[in-house]
Amino acid sequence: MLNLKKATTEELSARLSELRALYEEYKSRDLRLDMSRGKPGSEQLDLTLPMFESLSAKDTYLTQTGFDTRNYGLLDGIPEAKLLFAELLDVSPDNVIVCGNSSLNLMFDYISTAYAKGLCGSTPWSKLEGVKFLCPAPGYDRHFGITEYFGIENIVIPMTENGPDMDLVEDYVKDPLVKGIWCVPMYSNPDGITYSDETVRRFAALKPAAEDFRVMWDNAYCVHHLTDTPDTLLNIFDEAKTHNSEDLFIELMSTSKISFPGAGVAVLAASARNVADIKSRMTVQTIGFDKLNMLRHVRFFKNADGVNAHMKLHAALLRPRFELVLSMLERELGGRGIAQWHTPNGGYFVSVNVCEGCAKRTVRLLAEAGVVLTGAGATYPYGNDPADSNIRLAPTFPPVEELQVAMELFCICAEIAAIEALI
């Protein structure tokens, strides 16, 4: 395998001609492939279909306590749904609010409340100048989009193999205008990194200057293991207890990638004080969430074991796709010195760092040949990857044959971009 960084100009030129010929061949196929979004595949969704049948018979819509879930009431969720998600997140049901279909919406609403009303009685962020939020990057563009929407300054915190750079985080939180941080602590989007025990403990031990500092602990992939040797994540609330810092953490998850994206159930877990604060807003905001859909989920999954068993079926469908992506990367780009990537144990993405300054060019080459990837830079605040290096691959949705073609072309384009930059 030619290490491009050590190759001569002649070798590079020859290789480039070869790659361009290959590229033109793919381009002539008039491809229409989409590898841009972390969407479950159709076979995954089929697994959950029997859920729809669980509520049609008489009285099946009653909770264990006899409450009619078809009617108004139970703002914070039906008891059995609170139990199920409390078990999954290993917290008390009292600390859980079972909500609507979108955990992103819960995060938006939480930041919106901080902005307009203030958290637990503190000054609304709209009344302050220079509010900042920490953004471990590469990270999830829609997190960054929320704080950006409210005019909050997003600050990049580099990701390490153990999670966000905690030295930097600990330094930043001394600033009372730094109001929080976005986290995907398990199988992070896009790197698939799970925060180390030390990282979690350092989060629990944070002493931010701002009384209304919040860690948005988006545990979106907490059950999305891909292998039989999954990562493990410490329970943030257990660790926080020893530091009396439970109020710092807002944990979120949803079943969007367990049952149905858009028709799942989103959940928030927080300290008693935060739960009361959030509920006081919810009483004004809504008449309540969809309890029938909660009950459908409880009837189908039953308990945490049921969810975990279901996720093994997902993993069986997803594993070949991830293996394909990783083996293609290894075969085509391994040893060329132009790309690094993570091998995730779970989550929805493979994150590839191509040569500095080559991400945008690589993505554009693919687009011009009919393959859509997540936009280069999307994994950084303001869409600005300072190294122009990170590309997020989302292998879950396309059929395997299409994924194969898209990956062949990805490797060609990444190498073309690299050589163009080297020559």
Add this chain to the structure above:
Amino acid sequence: MLNLKKATTEELSARLSELRALYEEYKSRDLRLDMSRGKPGSEQLDLTLPMFESLSAKDTYLTQTGFDTRNYGLLDGIPEAKLLFAELLDVSPDNVIVCGNSSLNLMFDYISTAYAKGLCGSTPWSKLEGVKFLCPAPGYDRHFGITEYFGIENIVIPMTENGPDMDLVEDYVKDPLVKGIWCVPMYSNPDGITYSDETVRRFAALKPAAEDFRVMWDNAYCVHHLTDTPDTLLNIFDEAKTHNSEDLFIELMSTSKISFPGAGVAVLAASARNVADIKSRMTVQTIGFDKLNMLRHVRFFKNADGVNAHMKLHAALLRPRFELVLSMLERELGGRGIAQWHTPNGGYFVSVNVCEGCAKRTVRLLAEAGVVLTGAGATYPYGNDPADSNIRLAPTFPPVEELQVAMELFCICAEIAAIEALI
């Protein structure tokens, strides 16, 4: 029938003793009755149960255009749901956004956007001092609660038989800090009044000083007719077209009281400009709404005719309850000079005005005997009914036998309170 206002003190005292004896008798029964909320009864909900069966078979989750509603996408709703609600509201599907389960949530989000970001580029209300909102009263407490939550001053606009007092409205909108008005234009909560053609036309012709003035046109009861001679309401967007004022109106409805409260579908209709403004926020706020639930609704109701036929079944269940309430009021309080009420052609409430200063006392007497009504004052901003007169009766939820007992006691308590005030 003794007209209490013309009775002698002796007559009043004798009548009061009689009523108090009756009251004690009811009190001793240890009642637990709830007539506080506009909840559908269980028989109404049964009518919609077959909806759950519409999505279990293979491929039934695809839209007409072949889109898989189980997955991400289609932020503003599936095409067939947009068609159904556009037909119901008599607007173009392009002007419709089909959303989650709660129209209250849509209104909260809209006011929240106005507060934090501004509408269509105008100054956020959070940056202004003294923002005001008009509140036709008696009205819906949860409307008033939203503007109160954002620190906006709620201003009472008296309701007339034709809708809000439009002379006052036209006067108030000259103030650029008056930013909007809450409306339930058909079968208003609680009076059951439908805005007259003249009222609707005067709304369409409004020329508010504020460029971001909005009429929150909550058409919650647009298909909730109780009789065979229903009220009619002019189409606000048709009227607005002649004045080029479409941007003033945000229309809302939901199927909460058509299908299931909490598990229905909420809808927003607005001008192209407002729809674009709202969608630009939604792309940050959510990954999308529950499209499977939209599809369930479309499969079950099919079209506007289907909804209207379904609502006739609701009316058949509700009519006897309203007739009971109205006939009890007439029999026990008619001609006594101590109460007026509306006879609604639709909606969910009967609104009673008892003697000035007697609403709180009446509601408390009932509560002490085990019958819960909507709190006195709740139909006014800040829970403050200046005349302490309006009481909202919600006859839809309790079983008819309970409703009968609750109404007997209501009439006794209203009369006791009136005599106590007269003596």
